[in-house]
Amino acid sequence: MRTLYDVQQLLKRFDVFVYVGKRMWDIELMALEIDNLYQAKVIDRDLFLQAKLILNREHRYEEKMAKERKKAKNNG
DSSP, rough: OSHHHHHHHHHHTTTTOOOSSSSHHHHHHHHHHHHHHTTTTSOOOOEEEEEEEEHHHHHHHHHHHHHHHHHHHOOO
């Protein structure tokens, strides 16, 4: 598992479909769903950690892009 798409596919295996409409919100909701699956002992620790690392990376990227868009908008 290496991408956000892979995390989505993992969630789909458990009939969890996430689409809120904004990528940042989707990532945050997926993180909550992964937490729930782990707490319910449906996924193991390694899979949980892999998914969380991917989600954290994607969340940081989205925050960075939002700041860059805001900066560009203010300079434009």
